[in-house]
Amino acid sequence: MKRAGFDTIWLPMALLIPQLMIIAIFFYWPAGWALQSSFFLQDPFGFGSTFVGAENYTSLLGNDQYKRVAGFTILYSVLVTFFSLAIALLLAVKADKVIKGAKTYRTLLMWVYAIAPPVAGFLGILFFDQSTGPLTKFFQMFGWDFKLGVDYNATATAMVIVAVWKQIPVNFIFFLSGLQSIPRSVREAAMIDNRSATGRFWQVTFPLLAPTAFFLLIINITYALFDTFGIIDALMKGEPGNNPMTLVYKVYLDGFRGNDLGGSSAQSVVLMALVLLLTVFQFRLVERRIHYT
Amino acid sequence: MAQVSLEGIRKVYPNGFRAVQTTSFTIQDGEFVVLVGPSGCGKSTLLRMIAGLEEITEGVLKIGDRVVNDVDPADRDIAMVFQNYALYPHMTVRKNIGYGLKNRGTPAAAIDAKVQDAARMLNLTEYLDRKPAQLSGGQRQRVAMGRAVVRDPALFLFDEPLSNLDAKLRNQMRIEIKALQRRLGTTAVYVTHDQVEAMTMADRIIVLNEGRIEQIGTPSEIYHNPASTFVASFMGAPPMNLIKAELDQQSVRINGCRDLIHAPQSFDGPVTLGIRPEDVEVDEQGLVSFHVDILEELGAHRLLHGRIANQPFSVMLGKDDAAQVGETKINLKPEALRLFDRETGLRL
Ligand SMILES: Nc1ncnc2c1ncn2[C@@H]1O[C@H](COP(=O)(O)OP(=O)(O)O)[C@@H](O)[C@H]1O
Ligand SMILES: [Mg+2]
Numbered sequence: 001m002k003r004a005g006f007d008t009i010w011l012p013m014a015l016l017i018p019q020l021m022i023i024a025i026f027f028y029w030p031a032g033w034a035l036q037s038s039f040f041l042q043d044p045f046g047f048g049s050t051f052v053g054a055e056n057y058t059s060l061l062g063n064d065q066y067k068r069v070a071g072f073t074i075l076y077s078v079l080v081t082f083f084s085l086a087i088a089l090l091l092a093v094k095a096d097k098v099i100k101g102a103k104t105y106r107t108l109l110m111w112v113y114a115i116a117p118p119v120a121g122f123l124g125i126l127f128f129d130q131s132t133g134p135l136t137k138f139f140q141m142f143g144w145d146f147k148l149g150v151d152y153n154a155t156a157t158a159m160v161i162v163a164v165w166k167q168i169p170v171n172f173i174f175f176l177s178g179l180q181s182i183p184r185s186v187r188e189a190a191m192i193d194n195r196s197a198t199g200r201f202w203q204v205t206f207p208l209l210a211p212t213a214f215f216l217l218i219i220n221i222t223y224a225l226f227d228t229f230g231i232i233d234a235l236m237k238g239e240p241g242n243n244p245m246t247l248v249y250k251v252y253l254d255g256f257r258g259n260d261l262g263g264s265s266a267q268s269v270v271l272m273a274l275v276l277l278l279t280v281f282q283f284r285l286v287e288r289r290i291h292y293t
Numbered sequence: 294m295a296q297v298s299l300e301g302i303r304k305v306y307p308n309g310f311r312a313v314q315t316t317s318f319t320i321q322d323g324e325f326v327v328l329v330g331p332s333g334c335g336k337s338t339l340l341r342m343i344a345g346l347e348e349i350t351e352g353v354l355k356i357g358d359r360v361v362n363d364v365d366p367a368d369r370d371i372a373m374v375f376q377n378y379a380l381y382p383h384m385t386v387r388k389n390i391g392y393g394l395k396n397r398g399t400p401a402a403a404i405d406a407k408v409q410d411a412a413r414m415l416n417l418t419e420y421l422d423r424k425p426a427q428l429s430g431g432q433r434q435r436v437a438m439g440r441a442v443v444r445d446p447a448l449f450l451f452d453e454p455l456s457n458l459d460a461k462l463r464n465q466m467r468i469e470i471k472a473l474q475r476r477l478g479t480t481a482v483y484v485t486h487d488q489v490e491a492m493t494m495a496d497r498i499i500v501l502n503e504g505r506i507e508q509i510g511t512p513s514e515i516y517h518n519p520a521s522t523f524v525a526s527f528m529g530a531p532p533m534n535l536i537k538a539e540l541d542q543q544s545v546r547i548n549g550c551r552d553l554i555h556a557p558q559s560f561d562g563p564v565t566l567g568i569r570p571e572d573v574e575v576d577e578q579g580l581v582s583f584h585v586d587i588l589e590e591l592g593a594h595r596l597l598h599g600r601i602a603n604q605p606f607s608v609m610l611g612k613d614d615a616a617q618v619g620e621t622k623i624n625l626k627p628e629a630l631r632l633f634d635r636e637t638g639l640r641l
Pocket of ligand 1: 306307308310312330331332334335336337339381620
């Protein structure tokens with residue numbers, strides 16, 4: 001077999017350099033810097049720093065507020081991941097049955113994907129506006145005096161709803177193309193073998209969607225943990241006060257508002273470890289199975 | 294086991310395409326019927342209507358004594374083998390075969406026994422715990438067969454089940470499927486575009502063309518007495534020779550030639566004359582002149598391809614008959630002559 005190759009090592013190296021530089025400057029360098037500063041206590045007024053060893057980490061463990069935020073982050077991620085996957089799957093299954101107008105559906109849903117998170121957050125603010133927001137009125141119908149940015153539960157609910165709404169299109173597109181890649185004859189064979197449509201869905205369709213679903217699960221957890229920053233920032237209107245927040249938001253808050261760079265760095269190192277863990281988990285499982293052909 | 298009857302069945306697809314024209318026929322209990330025709334003639338559409346996978350636009354479909362037009366595919370007591378096998382990729386062979394039984398509430402022990410039986414019958418026993426991706430094409434085909442036979446349905450439906458196999462395996466499976474159907478005595482409808490499969494497997498053949506039935510008959514009837522020039526040219530390899538001729542009472546005059554042949558029936562006017570290549574003899578004293586262009590050596594016999602009065606014509610000879618390229622004389626066996634209307638292509 002003939003293999004294309006380079007005569008010297010220099011050209012491929014030169015071609016790789018821009019990419020490597022981007023990774024180094026925007027990832028490794030700040031990551032290394034965060035790791036280093038997580039062992040120091042910065043003077044709030046910028047007059048030098050003192051080495052404190054693992055103290056920034058141990059104090060996280062004892063910090064009640066940190067634990068509360070971590071608890072909320074877990075709950076938030078679970079809810080956002082679950083609802084954005086479940087609703088998207090439901091929509092995809094419905095859209096898959098529609099042959100006419102399927103393109104229109106897809107395009108309409110894709111628009112939401114193109115909205116930047118902070119903009120989604122501001123749209124959320126409109127929806128949850130104290131006096132004119134339709135969703136505020138909706139909750140008021142059920143006797144819930146919905147106060148965005150004031151009431152902890154109200155803000156949390158809004159954060160979940162906006163984050164889910166923003167993420168549904170991506171999941172929908174993946175689920176729909178997953179559904180459409182299942183051979184028609186396999187579904188027809190199942191129609192002859194099984195009378196129940198629900199049974200067919202869970203025993204044939206869903207297992208064949210599993211690779212897609214698993215991939216999306218990881219994507220969605222990552223999204224809920226990290227990419228919802230803009231939504232959260234917009235919805236709490238810059239007033240952390242009594243509002244819920246996720247760990248990523250707290251890193252920003254402690255580091256840039258609270259000027260506790262050491263503590264904030266320690267928190268971001270913890271988050272980096274979490275991402276690493278998720279990635280390893282994903283690769284291991286993807287390698288292991290869930291491919292059928 | 295059951296009789297299947299189609300009464301005035303028609304199919305118009307939602308886009309307005311008329312895939313099957315009004316069609317009626319009955320399949321006897323235990324009969325093996327082959328639907329054959331060129332690609333796109335509506336074979337699959339017809340089969341899928343019987344299966345319940347495609348809505349019937351008009352007409353009545355009965356399986357046994359029951360009208361099944363509005364019956365769910367799972368409740369029609371049918372089993373279907375698909376061209377690409379349509380196995381469930383995430384299930385083992387065992388689960389694939391047993392899935393239909395499980396959903397019909399068969400007890401686990403009974404499912405197991407039936408799956409074992411089917412697997413033994415199809416030489417799949419050692420593959421029961423594999424997934425379809427770990428099987429060869431022929432083995433997948435067997436699993437698809439197993440999935441059908443294990444349920445002991447009233448009716449087997451096959452949609453080109455052998456067309457993804459290589460020629461050798463195809464010949465072998467052809468015989469096995471036929472033998473299996475004989476043994477089980479289950480009514481079967483088999484769709485193929487391959488006339489050899491149709492001829493060898495069928496009790497009765499239904500020849501379809503552009504959504505219409507051209508002819509229904511036993512393989513021998515279809516072969517020897519084609520109802521139209523379409524059937525004559527579609528069935529048999531090489532196909533029946535079809536040449537333009539004039540008929541005057543019982544005398545046939547082949548276009549532009551003076552040769553006269555005695556026809557088996559009387560008619561006046563232009564006709565299409567049909568004769569199978571094996572019903573022609575090479576004879577020094579023959580009445581018809583035949584120009585041989587190509588000689589094809591096939592071992593068991595020889596094919597001469599050439600022209601009669603500038604119309605393509607083929608002759609099949611035994612392996613011991615002498616033949617050579619160039620001008621020669623032939624005789625057409627009078628009793629083998631078939632006459633078709635020049636305009637409509639229908640048998641006279
Ligand atoms: N869902 C459909 N909508 C419109 N036309 C169809 C559809 N399915 C098949 N056809 C058309 O109907 C004709 C018969 O199709 P089919 O029964 O699959 O042919 P065959 O199996 O004989 O090759 C073809 O011309 C095909 O293009
Ligand atoms: Mg077909």
